[in-house]
Amino acid sequence: MSHSSAPHDFRAGIDAGLHDTTLRANFRRAMDGLMTKRARQFEDPQEWTRLRALGQEIRQRALSKLPDLLERLEENCTRNGIRVHWAEDVAQANAIILEILQQRGITTVVKGKSMVSEEMHLNAFLGGHGIRALEADLGEYIIQLAGQMPCHIVMPAIHLNKTQIADLFADKLGTSPDGQDAEALTAIAREKLREEFRTAGAGISGVNFPVAETGTLCLIENEGNGRMVTTVPPVHIAVTGIEKVVENLEDVTPLLRLLTRSATGQPITTYVNMISGPRRGADQDGPQEVHLVLIDFGRSRVYADPETRQTLQCIRCAACMNHCPVYVRVGGHAYGGVYPGPIGKILTPQLNGLADYPDHPSASSLCNACVEVCPVKIPIAQMLVRLRNEKAGQGTGAVQDAGSGASRVEDAAWKAWAATYSTPLAYRVASAALTAAGNALPASAPLLKAWTSVRKKPRFAAQSLHRTLKEMGVADE
Amino acid sequence: MSDARANILRRLRAAPAGLTQPYSDWSVLRDRDWSIDDQVGLFRTMAESVNARVIDCVAPEDASRPLPSWDSVLAEDCAARGVRRLAVSAPLAAPLQALWTGSPNRPEIILTADRDTLFSVDAGLTTARGGIAETGSLILWPGPTEPRMLSLVPPRHIALLRTSRLHPTLWHAMTENGWASQMPTNVVLVTGPSKTSDIEQTLVFGVHGPKDLLILLINDH
Ligand code: SF4
Numbered sequence: 001m002s003h004s005s006a007p008h009d010f011r012a013g014i015d016a017g018l019h020d021t022t023l024r025a026n027f028r029r030a031m032d033g034l035m036t037k038r039a040r041q042f043e044d045p046q047e048w049t050r051l052r053a054l055g056q057e058i059r060q061r062a063l064s065k066l067p068d069l070l071e072r073l074e075e076n077c078t079r080n081g082i083r084v085h086w087a088e089d090v091a092q093a094n095a096i097i098l099e100i101l102q103q104r105g106i107t108t109v110v111k112g113k114s115m116v117s118e119e120m121h122l123n124a125f126l127g128g129h130g131i132r133a134l135e136a137d138l139g140e141y142i143i144q145l146a147g148q149m150p151c152h153i154v155m156p157a158i159h160l161n162k163t164q165i166a167d168l169f170a171d172k173l174g175t176s177p178d179g180q181d182a183e184a185l186t187a188i189a190r191e192k193l194r195e196e197f198r199t200a201g202a203g204i205s206g207v208n209f210p211v212a213e214t215g216t217l218c219l220i221e222n223e224g225n226g227r228m229v230t231t232v233p234p235v236h237i238a239v240t241g242i243e244k245v246v247e248n249l250e251d252v253t254p255l256l257r258l259l260t261r262s263a264t265g266q267p268i269t270t271y272v273n274m275i276s277g278p279r280r281g282a283d284q285d286g287p288q289e290v291h292l293v294l295i296d297f298g299r300s301r302v303y304a305d306p307e308t309r310q311t312l313q314c315i316r317c318a319a320c321m322n323h324c325p326v327y328v329r330v331g332g333h334a335y336g337g338v339y340p341g342p343i344g345k346i347l348t349p350q351l352n353g354l355a356d357y358p359d360h361p362s363a364s365s366l367c368n369a370c371v372e373v374c375p376v377k378i379p380i381a382q383m384l385v386r387l388r389n390e391k392a393g394q395g396t397g398a399v400q401d402a403g404s405g406a407s408r409v410e411d412a413a414w415k416a417w418a419a420t421y422s423t424p425l426a427y428r429v430a431s432a433a434l435t436a437a438g439n440a441l442p443a444s445a446p447l448l449k450a451w452t453s454v455r456k457k458p459r460f461a462a463q464s465l466h467r468t469l470k471e472m473g474v475a476d477e
Numbered sequence: 478m479s480d481a482r483a484n485i486l487r488r489l490r491a492a493p494a495g496l497t498q499p500y501s502d503w504s505v506l507r508d509r510d511w512s513i514d515d516q517v518g519l520f521r522t523m524a525e526s527v528n529a530r531v532i533d534c535v536a537p538e539d540a541s542r543p544l545p546s547w548d549s550v551l552a553e554d555c556a557a558r559g560v561r562r563l564a565v566s567a568p569l570a571a572p573l574q575a576l577w578t579g580s581p582n583r584p585e586i587i588l589t590a591d592r593d594t595l596f597s598v599d600a601g602l603t604t605a606r607g608g609i610a611e612t613g614s615l616i617l618w619p620g621p622t623e624p625r626m627l628s629l630v631p632p633r634h635i636a637l638l639r640t641s642r643l644h645p646t647l648w649h650a651m652t653e654n655g656w657a658s659q660m661p662t663n664v665v666l667v668t669g670p671s672k673t674s675d676i677e678q679t680l681v682f683g684v685h686g687p688k689d690l691l692i693l694l695i696n697d698h
Contacts, residue, residue: 010658026677033678050505057501067489081664086482138684139675155675162677182679190684197630197685198596214660224629225687228638231625231663232592249657253648254506264674267523267649271686272666282621282660285588296481300488306495306573 001016010359013334023159023331030158034322040375054379055258057252057430059313066303067246069212070294074213082290091296094125097204097237100291101131101151105236106201110193112219112226113137113315114206115153116239118338119297119325119351120202133204134196136225145172151332154318155338159331193225198267203229203287207240209255210292210316213248217292219258219273227271236278237285243299243312253396255315258375262317295466298351298400305387305398311346313376318343320370320380326363335360342370346383354391509611509645513698516610516643521612521694527669528682529690537576547693548576548669549639551602554635555584556693557682560599562587564631567622569602590624600633601626601687606643607650612669616650621638628667635689636667640698 009415015474042048062069074084086170087093101109101218109126111117111133123133135144139156143149146168150156155166165185170177182250205226209218217238219226230236246252260266279286303309321327321341332340337348337357345364361384370380389395392410393403438460443452449455461468480550506542511519521531532554550619551573555563564582565573577583587598595601606618615636619625628634644650647666651657656664681687 001511030678047505050502052505054501054505060495061501065497067486068570071491086485088481088484089694092481094513135684137675138673142675155678157675158678164680165676181675183681185676186673186681186684193685194596214657216660220673223673225684227625227665228685229628242489248650250652253646253651254507255501256647257506266667268614269667270527270668270670270672272614274660274666275662276660276664277662278676282618283662284624285592286619286625286662294485296485296488300485300492303489304492306493309492309495367611 005406007356007358008336010334010336010363012337013474014363016331017330017334020331022161022164024329025253026159027328027331028137030152030155031322031328034155034265034318037263038319038322039265040265041261041265048231051254051258052377055315055375056162056313058246059256059308059315059376062246062251063303063309063312065247066243066245069247070242071211073215073245074209074294076172076212077292078215080215080275080279082215082217082228082292085291085293085374086296087297088298090120093120093239094122096293097122097239098126098129098131098368100235100237101126101202102129104201106235107132108132108134108196108200109202109204109235110134110136110196110200110225111140112205112221112229113140113156114201114239115150115202115338116206116295116297117204118150121296122239134193134200136193136197136223136229138223138225141189141193142168143251145169149333149338151340152321153341153343159209159333162455173200183333189359197228199281200229200233201236202235202237203231203233204237204239205229207238207244207292208259209252210240210245211247211249212245213253215274215276216249217273217290218252219275220256220269220271221273222264222266222270223415224271226273230273231286234287235289235291236275237291237293238275239295241299242294242296243303251401255376259315259317262319262373262375280426291474299401300348300397302350305396307381308350308398311343311350311383313378314343314347315376316343316346317375318374319375323369323373325365326370342380343378346378346387349387349391349401350399353401353404354387354399358391359403360384361391410416418440431466434460435462435464478587495525503648504519506532506646506648511610511645513640513643516645517640517694517696517698520608520613520643522589523611524669524692525613527613527672529613529692530670531692533694533695533696536697537572539697542696544696546575547695550693551635552577552580553585555600556582558633558689560584560633562598563600563602564589564595564627565599565602566622566627568604569637573602577604590626592626592630595624595626595630598631598652600635601628601631602635603637605636605638605692606644607644607654608638609645609647609648609650609666610643612666613669614647616668617665617667618661619663625663629686629690632683632687633689633691634667634670635691637693639695643698 142157166180390399390407430454
C-alpha cells in the first residue's frame, strides 16, 4: 500500500524552505516564543525530572497492557453509551464516518483539531461525498481556507503572518485586507463559525487521552471549538489512534501537566473536556450520540517491536519540533506527511514506510535537542539510528520497507571505514595519506561533491591529532 | 467491522512484552502542603493571570465578613457591562429572583436549555463544583440542572465558586472525591476565558467560547 506514489522529495522541500525568507522569519519568531514559554514552566529541574519520569512510566505502563486496555476502554465506553468502532486503515475509518453521517442525512460537520483526521484526509474524502467538513480551530480554519496542510501539530498556521492571513481572508471571505491585526482576524473567524456550530449536523474531534478505567474521552483546547463540536451538534464522532489510551483517570493529571506546559508553556489549557457519553437521563443538552473510532493505520506494526514501540508513547506536544534546529529552518511542510519535526521523522516512515519517506531518518544531526525536551522521554535519536539501520537492511526488518535503502557503495564504504578504524596500521597509513595529500583533493572530487556543494571543503591539519598530542607529551590520550 | 477489531487485537497480542513499569512515584503531584488561605491566594493569582476576573464576596445571609453579597456584585457587574439577558442555572434562578424582586435595573433572568436562546443571551451564570488552586481552574459539572451550553455559548460566563471547594491540584480533586466511580457525561475544567494565539502567537481572548469570565468567589472557608 505504500508504493502508490513517488517517494516524498524531502530535499526539494528543504530547498524551498531554506530559501523562503518570510517563512524562515515566521518560524524563527514562533519557535523562539514557544521555547521561552516552555522553559519558564520547567524552571525547577527536580520537578521536571520527576514529572517526566512519571509521564514516561504512565505511557509505558499503558502500552505494556495495550490490548487489554483497549478492550476495557471499549467495554466502559459502551456502558456509557458511546458506540465504539475499529478501523485498520484509512479506507475503513473514512467509511465508518461516512456511514454514520449518511444514515442520518448529515451534510455539514464542524471539526475540532485532530491530527488523526489529517492522516485520513477526512475533509477531502467527505467533500467528495457531498459533505462539508469545516475546521473550527482557528489555525486549522486558516490553513483549510488556504488549501494547505498543517505545518506544526499544535500551531497549524504558524508559518503565516497576519498580513498573509488578512489577504487570505480578503480573498476567501471578502473582508478588508487592510489594518487587520490578530484580534480583528480572530473576530472574523468567530463570527463566521458561530452560526456553523449552531446548525451543524455533527461534530468531529480528536482525543488527547482516552481513559480505559472510566470510558472517558479527554480533549484539551484553548479556543472552545472543541467544546462546541462535542456539545452543540446532535452527533459527536471522536477519532483517535489505538496507542493513545491510558489506564486510569488519575493518569491523565501528570500527562496533562506535561502536555500543556511542553506545548505552549501554559500550566493548563483554557478547557479540559472530559466526555463520558452522550446526554443521559435528565441531562438537558449534549449530543444524542457519541461515537469513538479507534484507528490502527500501521500502529500495531510499530508496536510489534519493543524498541520502536516507544514511538507510541508520544503525547503530541510538539516540543521536539519547537526545539529542532532542522525543523525551525526548513519549516513543517518540507517533511510531507502529517507529522513534521523529530516525531515526524520517526513516526512517518514507520507508519507509511521507509520507501516513501527515505530521507526522514537522515535529516538529523542527532544533536539530541528533541530528546532533552520530550516529556515522555522517547529516545528519538536512538530511534533515528535504528531507522537508518533498518533502511540499510541492517536491522531486524521490523519496520515497513526495511532494506529499501540498502546500497552496495555505502555498505562497502562503511566496511572499509570500520576496517581502517579497527586496524592500527591501516589507520596510520590512511591518516598520513590524508594529511599529506588531503588538501590537494579538488572540491569537485566525486564523493566530496555532495558535501562541498553546500559547504566549505574541510581543511586537513598539517599533522594528525595523535602526533600533536604526542609532541605535547600527553601520555595516554 | 468486527474483523478490524479482531485483527488489531490479534496483532497487538502477538507482540513481545516490552518495557513495563511496576511502580510509579506520584509524590511530585501529591505533595502540597498549602493552607486554605494559600490556596485561595494562588487560585486568584493563577485565574487572573489568564484574564479571568475574580471578585470576593459572601452568601447573602452571611454577615460574618465585610464582603459584598454575590448577588449585588453580580447586579453591579451586569449593569456595568450591559448584560440585559442573563441565562441562569436552575438552582440559582429562584434565589436570584427572590433577591432581585423589586430592585430596579436588574437583568432579565432566563431559565432555559434551548440552544437558540442560549446563543442569543448576554451572559450565562453557573455554579462550579470546585476549583483548582494550582492552575486557577473551575471544575464545572453540568447535568440535569445546568446545561453544558450555559457556560459555553453566551459571550460572558459568570461562575459561583465557594472557597471551601478549592483543591490544591486536579489530582487531589479527582482522587479525594472519587471521580473515577461517578463520572457524569461531561466534566469541564475552565481556566480563564476562551483564547488563541494561532496568529503570530499573539494572545487574543474570546475565540469560540466566552470572551469574559467572572468568578464570584464566595468566601466560606
Ligand atoms: S515525541 Fe515527545 S516531544 Fe515530540 S511531540 Fe511526542 S511527546 Fe512531544
